[in-house]
Amino acid sequence: MAYSEKVVDHYSAPRNVGSFMKNDDAVGTGLVGAPECGDVMKLQIKVENDQIVDAKFKTFGCGSAIASSSLATEWVKGKTLDEAMTIRNTEIVEELSLPPVKIHCSVLAEDAIKAAIADYKSRSAASAD
Amino acid sequence: MERIIGIDLGTTNSLAATVIEDGPEVVAPSGENPITPSVLTRSSGNWIVGEAAVAQRLTAPEQTVYSVKRLMGRDVEELAEEIKELPYAVIPAQRKLVKVRIGTEEFTPQELSAEILREVKRRAETALDETVSKAVITVPAYFDDAQRQATRAAAKLAGLEVVRILNEPTAAAIAYGLDERKDGYVAVYDLGGGTFDLSLLKLSGKLFKVIATHGDTRLGGDDFDRELMTLLRERLLAEHPEVTFERAETQQRLRKTAEEIKIRLSGSPETAYTLELPECGIMPQGLVTQAEFEERIAPLIERTLASCRKALGAAGLTAEQMDEVVLVGGSTVVPGVRKAVERFFGRKPHVAIDPYKVVAIGAGIQGHLLAGGRRDFLLLDVIPLALGIETLGGTFSKLITANTTIPAEVAEMFTTNVDNQTAIDVNIYQGERELVEDCRNLGRFKLRGIPPMPAGLPLVEVAFRVDANGLLIVSAKEQRSGTAAEIEVIPSHGLTQSEIDHILEESFDHAISDFNARQLIEFGQTAARMFRGIEQCWTVAEATLSTEERQELRTQMDVVRSSMQGGDAAALKRQIDALGELTRPLADTAMGRAVLEELQIAAG
Amino acid sequence: MDLDLLEERYQQLTVELHPDFYANASKRQQQQSELASTVLNRAYNTLRNPVARANDLLPRLAQGAALDERQLPSGFLMEMFGLQESLDELLESGIPEEIAQTRTDLTERHATLISGLALHFAEAEATAPPSTLQTLQTDLNAERYLHRLLERFPV
Ligand code: FES
Numbered sequence: 067m068a069y070s071e072k073v074v075d076h077y078s079a080p081r082n083v084g085s086f087m088k089n090d091d092a093v094g095t096g097l098v099g100a101p102e103c104g105d106v107m108k109l110q111i112k113v114e115n116d117q118i119v120d121a122k123f124k125t126f127g128c129g130s131a132i133a134s135s136s137l138a139t140e141w142v143k144g145k146t147l148d149e150a151m152t153i154r155n156t157e158i159v160e161e162l163s164l165p166p167v168k169i170h171c172s173v174l175a176e177d178a179i180k181a182a183i184a185d186y187k188s189r190s191a192a193s194a195d
Numbered sequence: 196m197e198r199i200i201g202i203d204l205g206t207t208n209s210l211a212a213t214v215i216e217d218g219p220e221v222v223a224p225s226g227e228n229p230i231t232p233s234v235l236t237r238s239s240g241n242w243i244v245g246e247a248a249v250a251q252r253l254t255a256p257e258q259t260v261y262s263v264k265r266l267m268g269r270d271v272e273e274l275a276e277e278i279k280e281l282p283y284a285v286i287p288a289q290r291k292l293v294k295v296r297i298g299t300e301e302f303t304p305q306e307l308s309a310e311i312l313r314e315v316k317r318r319a320e321t322a323l324d325e326t327v328s329k330a331v332i333t334v335p336a337y338f339d340d341a342q343r344q345a346t347r348a349a350a351k352l353a354g355l356e357v358v359r360i361l362n363e364p365t366a367a368a369i370a371y372g373l374d375e376r377k378d379g380y381v382a383v384y385d386l387g388g389g390t391f392d393l394s395l396l397k398l399s400g401k402l403f404k405v406i407a408t409h410g411d412t413r414l415g416g417d418d419f420d421r422e423l424m425t426l427l428r429e430r431l432l433a434e435h436p437e438v439t440f441e442r443a444e445t446q447q448r449l450r451k452t453a454e455e456i457k458i459r460l461s462g463s464p465e466t467a468y469t470l471e472l473p474e475c476g477i478m479p480q481g482l483v484t485q486a487e488f489e490e491r492i493a494p495l496i497e498r499t500l501a502s503c504r505k506a507l508g509a510a511g512l513t514a515e516q517m518d519e520v521v522l523v524g525g526s527t528v529v530p531g532v533r534k535a536v537e538r539f540f541g542r543k544p545h546v547a548i549d550p551y552k553v554v555a556i557g558a559g560i561q562g563h564l565l566a567g568g569r570r571d572f573l574l575l576d577v578i579p580l581a582l583g584i585e586t587l588g589g590t591f592s593k594l595i596t597a598n599t600t601i602p603a604e605v606a607e608m609f610t611t612n613v614d615n616q617t618a619i620d621v622n623i624y625q626g627e628r629e630l631v632e633d634c635r636n637l638g639r640f641k642l643r644g645i646p647p648m649p650a651g652l653p654l655v656e657v658a659f660r661v662d663a664n665g666l667l668i669v670s671a672k673e674q675r676s677g678t679a680a681e682i683e684v685i686p687s688h689g690l691t692q693s694e695i696d697h698i699l700e701e702s703f704d705h706a707i708s709d710f711n712a713r714q715l716i717e718f719g720q721t722a723a724r725m726f727r728g729i730e731q732c733w734t735v736a737e738a739t740l741s742t743e744e745r746q747e748l749r750t751q752m753d754v755v756r757s758s759m760q761g762g763d764a765a766a767l768k769r770q771i772d773a774l775g776e777l778t779r780p781l782a783d784t785a786m787g788r789a790v791l792e793e794l795q796i797a798a799g
Numbered sequence: 800m801d802l803d804l805l806e807e808r809y810q811q812l813t814v815e816l817h818p819d820f821y822a823n824a825s826k827r828q829q830q831q832s833e834l835a836s837t838v839l840n841r842a843y844n845t846l847r848n849p850v851a852r853a854n855d856l857l858p859r860l861a862q863g864a865a866l867d868e869r870q871l872p873s874g875f876l877m878e879m880f881g882l883q884e885s886l887d888e889l890l891e892s893g894i895p896e897e898i899a900q901t902r903t904d905l906t907e908r909h910a911t912l913i914s915g916l917a918l919h920f921a922e923a924e925a926t927a928p929p930s931t932l933q934t935l936q937t938d939l940n941a942e943r944y945l946h947r948l949l950e951r952f953p954v
Binding site for chain 2: 129
């Protein structure tokens, strides 16, 4: 199967691998799993004034999941929370040319972004109280 | 019912078996050794195969090919180690094929194996007095798809239709199972000249089911020889540091002595040897004990036991649960091997059936079943290594896992990356490792004829099917349009159909001259035997034949001799027959009969 | 599930259908036997494996009722992620005893989950309350994560 160069690149040299301190109020953590295969992914965002300034991830999963999350962290950086919410897994599929069997891996990345944003929002809401 | 014979195409020896009225039997022309050594030698543009070629290993090492099975379906890189030690030249060829070069000629391993098969077929035909065109051919259970395809191509070149490719340990299990008719778990430990397999079977009633298999296609008795060769070389160098081993001859003498030592050590605790090296002007002697030999081969035996552990692990069984352990393959006569197997399984192995013949016999029985001769057992085999495709980042994604009962099928969806793309490349691998670089590339599958659509829209369902021969068949269908996408298989290691056809065409041209040449050699051998017989019972001739008759006999012998110099096999045969006619009165006397029978002359 | 009965039926059918007994039949019959045997083998493998069987059975029992295919026991994902991370370290450290111990623990947990499936199925077949079906689905979801963890251990 001819994978696009981009996927191979994101897979062999994934960007932004790692973690932020979880209880930092500026950090939102999304932890998601793919029921199709049992892979898990953690994606974290660091937010300043509603804007995502940095992102990190750690994925225990297949190559496509790693490439998807690597790409997702690149994309969210510099975006506002609302903008980041609009990222769709189909865009990841397109960018990385993922085959049908690997669609769920991109879904994992989209879910992780959403989960991270939700986590950040609920934390900031809590600390605002 | 058309006969389907069983052929054990071995690294060192090959033989055929079939079911006759009395049951399964190895087949060979009467009085001859049923085993055909898997050795062939090239002499003035013709092949000599089997026993007659064995001696040529010493005298014409560069023209004499053995262990060709090790080359089947493999490439130069994989064979680096083997090639270093082979006295004949192995060179890279198109795609990932290798060829053997003899003088100015080049041959694929498939063609060489075909020569061996042709000889086995010919001998079977002589023995059965009928033409044989269908066969069950055995391969090591751990052979991958490329190696199986190569074997099938070889048979095709030899003019044999392969009705079934059968795993060697499984063939042995058939012979054993039908012999014993006992239910339970059976482990078949198969150590041949160049390959090792361990298969676990469950026998219940008429069903013989393989549950797991593991092996090593590069481990066998040849490696035992190599250990002994190293021992001899070390000793020789200690005494004669000036000796070099560059000459193919020296290597072959070492090998031959090593083989002899190995064989003798199977029967006695120690053995003396004399290494004749006329080309070096020395003749060193020495002694090898069984203990020394066992120490040398211990790591090799341990490798076989590691395979046993893996197979048991895959089946979720323990060594103690085995109800029987069956030994197969010539190398299991080595006492060190028997001891190790007995220790591992905690029971005495079963050796009731000749380990040299059991595989061929099992194949013969399976052939009988396939021909419709019986329905009293059924063998269910498995795929030895997982099959899958390359996915992202060079990882191997398994579609059919190892030890799946065959026939089996799995379908997978593929789509396009670019708008209006009409073809997709899929890389197929076989193996048990995580990364494709550690697995065997079986070939590239090109899906063509996909209707032009936006990227990602076409859904091509590709079905990977493993048939009852353990061979992979791929087919594809585009789901949205319903068109069948065409699949073209580009084998990485094998011959394409057109290459096989080409070789067949060429060999047909040669067939007639080849046939004549082979007959000339054979008739020559027959004549030589007859001459010896006649000389030996000349006293009888003097007593029973008149002077004229004796004169006639002498004259005919001269005619045969001069006919042997000519190139016409049919003419030679006629003269030999005439000579046989003249010896008939000799054969009628008791003494003459004894001598002639001894020499296996079919007088009359 | 009566495994002995399964074995018996499989044997009967395979003896009827196997291509070995059709080697002399027409091309069409040969193909049919090859196809039928393939299907039979697949069915047998699904039925024999409790997880595959459960995955196959559940949608049938649910009869179109929507089950949440993502639901997991609470805190489960977090735990799995933690286990994956510590497994990274553990495998790198290469201490065989600890690796073996962790593996045994996980294998046991996996086995317990699987044997629990059978009980739930018995219940579901008798009364089919939606909650039992969802419990089954959740367990099956969780099974994949455990399976994935177990896959990481070297053989
Ligand atoms: S296969 Fe699990 S995320 Fe890709």
